[in-house]
Amino acid sequence: MIRSRIIATGSYAPPKVLTNFDLEKMVETSDEWIISRSGIRERRIAEKNTSTSDLGTQAALRALEMAGLAPEDLDFIITGTNSPDMFFPCTGCFIQAKIGAKKAAAFDVSAGCTSFIHALSLADKFIKEDPSRKVMVLGAEIMSKVTDWTDRGTCVLFGDGAGAIILAGEEGERGILSTHLHSDGALWELLYMPGGGSANPSSHETVDKGMHYIKMAGNQLFKVAVRALADVSQEALKYNRLKSQDIDIMIPHQANTRIIEAAAKLISFPMEKVFLNIEKYGNTSSATIPIAMDEVQREGKVKAGDLMLLCSFGTGVTWGSAVIRW
Numbered sequence: 001m002i003r004s005r006i007i008a009t010g011s012y013a014p015p016k017v018l019t020n021f022d023l024e025k026m027v028e029t030s031d032e033w034i035i036s037r038s039g040i041r042e043r044r045i046a047e048k049n050t051s052t053s054d055l056g057t058q059a060a061l062r063a064l065e066m067a068g069l070a071p072e073d074l075d076f077i078i079t080g081t082n083s084p085d086m087f088f089p090c091t092g093c094f095i096q097a098k099i100g101a102k103k104a105a106a107f108d109v110s111a112g113c114t115s116f117i118h119a120l121s122l123a124d125k126f127i128k129e130d131p132s133r134k135v136m137v138l139g140a141e142i143m144s145k146v147t148d149w150t151d152r153g154t155c156v157l158f159g160d161g162a163g164a165i166i167l168a169g170e171e172g173e174r175g176i177l178s179t180h181l182h183s184d185g186a187l188w189e190l191l192y193m194p195g196g197g198s199a200n201p202s203s204h205e206t207v208d209k210g211m212h213y214i215k216m217a218g219n220q221l222f223k224v225a226v227r228a229l230a231d232v233s234q235e236a237l238k239y240n241r242l243k244s245q246d247i248d249i250m251i252p253h254q255a256n257t258r259i260i261e262a263a264a265k266l267i268s269f270p271m272e273k274v275f276l277n278i279e280k281y282g283n284t285s286s287a288t289i290p291i292a293m294d295e296v297q298r299e300g301k302v303k304a305g306d307l308m309l310l311c312s313f314g315t316g317v318t319w320g321s322a323v324i325r326w
């Protein structure tokens, strides 16, 4: 059987660190509140003149280097992002041009923080269609530029970064075993950015009202997120006839440690097998999972044949999972 195997990973986070102590000087908050409510200690912030595609480009180059591939070898570049360089063209096209992946078809996926899993699911289908293809999947974000730095309810949570993986068709047991995707658009008001689109085109008024910033009902979203992560993880296990104990490592979307702990508890999944790096990066939206995949790969926390469970939720509301034999 042909499967889509992850042959390389790469990630990049901008060097500038913003700690909880820095935030204490910006809004009424405390390191103690942020760490106890979210698990975040610091996050990375991109420079003013940096675009999302710049972060994606660095992650892409690192993945290509690990794969030993040239940019021209890529057939697709699928980028999950909620903070694109521009409305159009897509951020993937900028990444394509910056790395010189002349042959690749590039497009973006917008499904909130779950975008990376949606992109991964598409990549799997492209490879099943033609196993000779090499497909790059990215999650890349500069959330700091859509964050209201006066809103303590959101500004402590988000960060910037990018992760990339490369998939190739391979005969055997290793690779993507399943993906499951869901959404409930009726819950859109839990997390949204109202300004700049066709509903509220950019104007002095939209800017004055701060409509170009994230709006979030954190408390309500918290409950939806716990249920979504638990349900979609259970769905993935059941589909693959697996039990929690069969999974070697779970990489959940890094939005809040308490959300992850509550979801893991609901499905009796041991926290020792859950990978967390939220402490260092905060919530980098669709980039959290590919950044984590790169870290576990480079730090030797996964080995060939391990079973990995990815699960995510995000604005939309969307949620999804993937099971991978590494």
Ligand code: ACO
Pocket: 028, 029, 030, 033, 034, 037, 038, 112, 113, 152, 153, 154, 156, 191, 216, 217, 218, 219, 220, 221, 222, 225, 255, 256, 283, 285, 313, 314, 315
């Ligand atoms: N510092 C200090 N106090 C704060 C802060 C802050 N940064 N933010 C809020 N508070 C206050 C509130 O004003 C409130 O005060 P009150 O009781 O006097 O009204 C109190 O803390 C409790 O607020 P809650 O919102 O109930 O706190 P909660 O325990 O729910 O934690 C949090 C808030 C961290 C935002 C949590 O709800 C959460 O993580 N929700 C999910 C958010 C999320 O995951 N978003 C992204 C998902 S999709 C994606 O990744 C793009």
